Amino acid sequence: MNFLTPRRKILLAVISIGLYLVIGIWVGGRNRALLAAFTLFPISVIAVLYGVWGGLIAGILFWPAQDILLIGMHPDRFSFAYLRSDWAAHVVFVSVAVVVGYLTTLTRQLRREIGERQRVQNTLEKQVHQNQLLLNTTLDGYILADTAGQIIDVNPAYCAMTGYTAAELKQCNIHQVEVQLSGDEATVSVQEMLSQGGARFQTRHRRKDGQPMDVDVSIAIMQPGGKPLVAAFVRDITQQKQAQQKLQEYAEHLEDRVADRTRSLQEAQEKLLRQERLAALGQLADGVSHELRNPLAVIANAAYYLKLVQPDAGSTIKEYLDLIDTEVRTATHILSELHDFADTPVRNRSQVILNEFFTDALNHHPPPDGILVQNLIPDDLSPAFIDPEHLLRVLVEVLKNAYEAMPDGGRLRMTASHEGLPPDEMLRLDISDTGRGLTPEGQARAFEPLFSTKSRGLGLGLALCRILMKANDARIEISGQPEQGTTVSLWLAVPLDEKDEAS
Amino acid sequence: MTILRILIVDDDTSLAQTTADIFSISGYEVTVAHSGVEALAALREQSFDCVFSDVKMPEMNGVELYLQMREQRCDVPFVLMSAYAAPELITRGLHAGILAALSKPLDMRQVLSFLNALGVETGIAIIDDDADFCRSLHDILVQQGYSVTTYTDPAQALAHFDGVAHVVLLDLVLNHISGLDIFRQIRAHYPSLPVIFISAHRHTLQQVLDSAPEFASIMYLTKPLALDDLHNLLRTLRQRQLQSKLQP
Numbered sequence: 134m135n136f137l138t139p140r141r142k143i144l145l146a147v148i149s150i151g152l153y154l155v156i157g158i159w160v161g162g163r164n165r166a167l168l169a170a171f172t173l174f175p176i177s178v179i180a181v182l183y184g185v186w187g188g189l190i191a192g193i194l195f196w197p198a199q200d201i202l203l204i205g206m207h208p209d210r211f212s213f214a215y216l217r218s219d220w221a222a223h224v225v226f227v228s229v230a231v232v233v234g235y236l237t238t239l240t241r242q243l244r245r246e247i248g249e250r251q252r253v254q255n256t257l258e259k260q261v262h263q264n265q266l267l268l269n270t271t272l273d274g275y276i277l278a279d280t281a282g283q284i285i286d287v288n289p290a291y292c293a294m295t296g297y298t299a300a301e302l303k304q305c306n307i308h309q310v311e312v313q314l315s316g317d318e319a320t321v322s323v324q325e326m327l328s329q330g331g332a333r334f335q336t337r338h339r340r341k342d343g344q345p346m347d348v349d350v351s352i353a354i355m356q357p358g359g360k361p362l363v364a365a366f367v368r369d370i371t372q373q374k375q376a377q378q379k380l381q382e383y384a385e386h387l388e389d390r391v392a393d394r395t396r397s398l399q400e401a402q403e404k405l406l407r408q409e410r411l412a413a414l415g416q417l418a419d420g421v422s423h424e425l426r427n428p429l430a431v432i433a434n435a436a437y438y439l440k441l442v443q444p445d446a447g448s449t450i451k452e453y454l455d456l457i458d459t460e461v462r463t464a465t466h467i468l469s470e471l472h473d474f475a476d477t478p479v480r481n482r483s484q485v486i487l488n489e490f491f492t493d494a495l496n497h498h499p500p501p502d503g504i505l506v507q508n509l510i511p512d513d514l515s516p517a518f519i520d521p522e523h524l525l526r527v528l529v530e531v532l533k534n535a536y537e538a539m540p541d542g543g544r545l546r547m548t549a550s551h552e553g554l555p556p557d558e559m560l561r562l563d564i565s566d567t568g569r570g571l572t573p574e575g576q577a578r579a580f581e582p583l584f585s586t587k588s589r590g591l592g593l594g595l596a597l598c599r600i601l602m603k604a605n606d607a608r609i610e611i612s613g614q615p616e617q618g619t620t621v622s623l624w625l626a627v628p629l630d631e632k633d634e635a636s
Numbered sequence: 637m638t639i640l641r642i643l644i645v646d647d648d649t650s651l652a653q654t655t656a657d658i659f660s661i662s663g664y665e666v667t668v669a670h671s672g673v674e675a676l677a678a679l680r681e682q683s684f685d686c687v688f689s690d691v692k693m694p695e696m697n698g699v700e701l702y703l704q705m706r707e708q709r710c711d712v713p714f715v716l717m718s719a720y721a722a723p724e725l726i727t728r729g730l731h732a733g734i735l736a737a738l739s740k741p742l743d744m745r746q747v748l749s750f751l752n753a754l755g756v757e758t759g760i761a762i763i764d765d766d767a768d769f770c771r772s773l774h775d776i777l778v779q780q781g782y783s784v785t786t787y788t789d790p791a792q793a794l795a796h797f798d799g800v801a802h803v804v805l806l807d808l809v810l811n812h813i814s815g816l817d818i819f820r821q822i823r824a825h826y827p828s829l830p831v832i833f834i835s836a837h838r839h840t841l842q843q844v845l846d847s848a849p850e851f852a853s854i855m856y857l858t859k860p861l862a863l864d865d866l867h868n869l870l871r872t873l874r875q876r877q878l879q880s881k882l883q884p
Binding site for chain 2: 422423426427429430431432433434435437438441442461465469
């Protein structure tokens with residue numbers, strides 16, 4: 134429920150005016166100046182609040198009230214006082230109210246205008262700041278230039294792109310950073326840009342280091358103060374271009390790649406097949422080995438027996454008996470190879486002094502006539518840590534290959550060193566011959582099982598060597614050129630305690 | 637010299653027969669068995685100087701044959717002929733006391749040279765200035781089937797070793813000359829000839845053994861000799877010598 138009903142409002146106004154008058158008469162009876170102030174106060178308040186018109190209306194409204202106040206002030210001299218309450222006083226009061234109201238209105242208008250300007254300026258500043266921030270943050274380069282091409286401003290991204298500093302660029306003309314293109318690629322002319330208000334094109338800019346870069350440029354013409362300026366956003370698309378080019382090349386070479394891949398897949402499949410063949414071979418090996426050894430033994434025995442009982446047989450018969458013996462040995466050797474390949478025996482690693490070991494191996498497998506052996510293994514070389522049986526088999530295989538590669542004689546040289554290797558971990562042994570060497574294919578496939586360049590044999594020899602070396606933490610490699618000899622290199626581990634001593 | 641008797645055991649009849657033929661023509665007396673059971677029967681019937689047996693045979697394999705033979709208190713040099721099968725079985729046999737495992741086909745030259753060595757009695761040279769000790773030991777060892785030569789003067793010994801002595805028994809304390817000097821001379825001339833030190837002075841012996849690393853693996857006995865130890869030592873040495881003949 135509203136407390137201020139219309140009747141109550143009227144009542145309240147009457148009471149207020151009544152109170153005002155009582156207080157005014159009471160105050161005015163004592164001091165004239167106070168009375169003037171008291172009279173002027175509400176008029177001024179209204180003038181301040183409602184301006185010129187408010188002051189005028191208030192002055193006229195308070196006119197009777199002033200009269201009453203003046204009468205109330207001097208009740209005993211009513212007529213005199215009434216006569217003295219002249220027009221002039223009223224006019225002064227109303228004029229003051231109007232002037233105050235006018236001044237108030239003027240001030241308010243001024244203040245409003247100033248506030249408006251402030252707001253506009255704030256908004257503008259904010260926008261400028263935002264723009265600057267955008268230009269500083271964007272990864273695209275920004276150039277502001279005049280229509281002659283003189284650079285006025287650049288952003289950090291463009292500096293980073295080109296390697297120039299902002300100060301350097303501001304000394305430049307845009308034509309100094311743009312690579313001149315040939316006629317048909319020429320960029321859009323300034324006139325065109327001006328007539329169209331902007332442009333978009335691709336061109337090349339040159340970095341400070343001289344490297345050109347492909348760029349995408351979009352241009353807007355700005356006319357802030359009547360004089361047109363060129364604002365250019367520059368995007369480095371070098372990588373994009375390169376990627377495009379690569380993509381194109383890739384597409385062009387896709388066929389070749391497919392062919393390559395197919396070839397390597399085929400090779401992998403062949404390898405897999407070979408390995409399957411080997412696995413089957415390994416399973417067969419033991420059985421076959423056992424089954425064939427007995428008949429071979431009988432053949433060998435028979436030949437031996439015949440030699441024993443026929444000491445006086447003709448030379449051809451003896452030759453043929455020897456032939457049987459030799460061939461049985463060859464067959465037996467193949468069986469051994471097969472067996473070893475299927476089942477490498479348990480390792481028994483120990484310290485092996487290479488020099489002695491080599492001398493021993495050479496004594497057991499002396500070189501054929503015409504082959505000179507040079508054992509250049511230093512005496513003070515630290516021992517290798519390897520299963521001596523395994524090492525011997527590898528050496529015998531390597532020696533056999535070397536001898537066979539030099540049917541007309543040659544030189545076999547053995548060297549060993551720690552050179553270029555961690556001396557407490559490995560040593561390297563090189564066995565070089567001056568034989569017929571290996572073709573690149575032979576070299577690449579030398580360690581493949583079942584690969585052989587010889588008319589006889591399973592081609593397991595070097596493959597077995599690699600398996601044995603691997604089992605001893607060692608490595609075997611082969612190198613050389615056709616007709617220039619072959620070098621087999623072994624990387625051998627040294628004993629653990631040697632390592633301790635060295636460290 | 638008696639003719640060596642050899643038992644060949646192989647279920648492959650051709651192989652057993654051809655091997656037997658080569659041995660017979662080389663001057664040995666050969667019996668052939670085609671299974672472990674046959675072999676054990678033959679061993680019960682007569683004594684042999686050597687057995688050559690296949691590894692893989694039905695019913696009883698070569699190693700089982702050897703173990704059963706040992707159970708029958710029959711201790712004869714036993715050689716396996718393998719076709720590269722069953723390596724674990726062979727290793728077990730070698731640990732049990734089998735002399736060697738040869739792979740087929742046999743290298744006949746090597747086997748015949750082994751049989752040749754088997755036929756020769758172990759020659760023992762005793763170097764000791766105590767003549768009585770020499771004579772008594774000589775008699776005992778001859779009794780056990782060794783051929784023995786004694787030297788009371790060490791100077792003579794060296795000249796006569798070749799081909800005769802397989803083992804030397806050397807007294808460390810000799811009258812005029814140190815046993816160690818003799819030992820070094822023997823080593824210089826016959827690097828692989830086994831030497832057994834004997835000494836009545838345990839203390840001196842120990843000092844010598846500790847004096848240099850070259851003696852670390854030397855065999856030695858103290859007087860009075862424990863004859864069983866000596867016998868075992870000689871047996872081991874002979875085994876080793878025979879084995880070395882069968883090395884691949």
